[in-house]
Amino acid sequence: MIIKLPNFFENNKLNALKEKMGIDRYTYGNYRDCQNQGVRELLNGKGQDFDDINEITPLKDHTLTYNNERVILYIRDVANYGHSDLPRFHIAKCSTLQTMFENNRKRRYVRTQNETGIFYLNIIGGNNVREIEEKLDVCQNCLNILDWDGFSMGWDRAKRDKYVRDFTIARFFEKYPKSLVDSSGYSSINSSVNQYPKNWNEISRNYRAFKNWTCEKCGVNLVNYTSLLETHHINGQKNECQYSNLMALCADCHSKMPMHSHMSNNPREREKIEQVKRIKKEKGIF
Known part of the structure; x- marks a missing residue:
């Protein structure tokens, strides 16, 4: 017999309780x-x-x-x-x-x-x-x-x-530090690969919607241009998707973050950056 475990990320009662406690949806204990x-x-x-x-x-x-x-x-x-x-x-x-x-x-x-x-x-x-x-x-x-x-x-x-x-x-x-485990609970043996989770698109969309499709850096609202608002990992770890580690950034602001200069060299990203700049200029955001 196969037992299907519940998806706690989609448990409305649990998520409502966590919201009341000030805990974001994707944070769990260790x-x-x-x-x-x-x-x-x-x-x-x-x-x-x-x-x-x-x-x-x-x-x-x-x-x-x-x-x-x-x-x-x-x-x-x-x-x-x-x-x-x-x-x-x-x-x-x-x-x-x-x-x-x-x-x-x-x-x-x-x-x-x-x-x-x-x-x-x-x-x-x-x-x-x-x-x-x-x-x-x-x-x-x-x-x-x-x-x-x-x-x-x-x-x-x-x-x-x-x-x-x-x-x-x-x-x-x-x-020689006592603990081999870092602050996230990982050691060199059990640390997970730094890659996006399978449901990253869903996490990213939910987070950007949570931020009202607004760039947390410059304040431009991109509700009508959702593809121009991206989700940034603050500590650079793509597998750590708790809300406290995420930022909603327009393509322009995202490209200016440390270690993100490669975005300006990507033709597709460069086009998005220029499009955001035009929108910000129209809105008087500099």
Whole structure:
């Protein structure tokens, strides 16, 4: 059995409600953004435990990601307590993590985005488990593979230790942003192709009618010359057709928008531009 889903763009009751709320017809919420926000809140606290290293996806720049978020990894459970026994936290798929990936090691990892440098550990002694908060050092192999400030494992120990002491997680996330998702909810993996939607002609006509066939730039009314009024995408993304991203522009004004000089080189568009100029001259619009 085939179930036909409703077209919410054509739901009069829903559109009337959205109009009362001041929301344009083609704007809808973003579930993915809510989902990502939930992940961020979890990662910014104590972090999130997990057992399988393969839940982490390394990027080409070697940084580590989980659910479209860059993360830091460390091993939470420590058998012996002494500074030399404390784990290092990882910011990249270094040689140490590479071995764990290859061996599919099952350990109690924690992924986090906490910038304080203080990590939650379980100190295990016999049958006793004690929870503590401790400052951890960054893994030197990670600094090496990222070429962090030119860091090299070939340096003497004193110089390497100084770079470890000076390293801050906040600065790391400045260089490598936490979120891989942009403000529209898209990542490099799921971003849609920048092309007009199939119902673009309908969207464009409805929007221009909504603007009373009037250019939002110069104010010329083209109700009797509708083909001379065009719909412009403010951010240049043809697939983002919410009303807040659209402008009704006459062909003349449209051709003067940034990155639109090609319109003047198109014979058909050039003819429309000249026609609009004549109409504006007749109406005293300059």
